[in-house]
Amino acid sequence: MVSLEVLRQVAVWSRELATEELERARKGISERAYAKGAFICHQGDRFDSWAGVISGLVKLSTVSDAGKQVSLAGLAAGAWFGEGSVLKSEARRYDLVALRDTRLALMDSATFFWLYEHSVGFNRFLVRQLNERLAQFIGQVENERLLDATGRVARALATMFNPALNPGLGTHLSITQEEIGLLSGLSRQVTNQSLKTLESAGILRAERGGIAIRDWQDLRSFGVRQG
């Protein structure tokens, strides 16, 4: 069980729940910590919870047919993931790694399904989230080969700043250049140069230990266009 404050803070969707639903959600959620570098779940594992990031940073990645690692998304505080696997009650199709010390909120599947059956607000959130992720993944597959380093960095950041997937985030994100590199599949050096490029294009501001954006649309269009 998680406190109401934590739930409010980490889950925007909790605002769309009725009081009774909120209480139910709270009781079905537990908290768990993962050390930097730890696997939260391996591809093929069962992991029967819907999860939200309370703090830290998580990378969602998979292995392509060619055998190379492909990063699918970065998940910052406030992001929720895994609804696909819970709904279909199937094994995870990807790896989840904690890029830094991370705390997750884990909702058991019984609670998830109860909300799914009873809460209109919860379903609205789920539909939005699924729809947004689908769009994101399609764009990613289309462009996998075409983007240069700067485009890849822009795209990795754009997925994290996506206001539909992470409405709590706003315009600032605490993340190091090294972590951005891990998410983009680039070295820290190249990441550093790409950030400079994006900064001089006026798309973001690189701070120490963080990134501030002005307009998410600009960032996204940079990550989608052909490189």
Add this chain to the structure above:
DNA sequence: ACATTAAATTCGA
């Protein structure tokens, strides 16, 4: 890989 700089932590008054 190395140099620089910013931030976090320790330590002494």
Add this chain to the structure above:
DNA sequence: TCGAATTTAATGT
């Protein structure tokens, strides 16, 4: 508890 000194982490080249 304040600030200088030291250590550690992030960034720039």
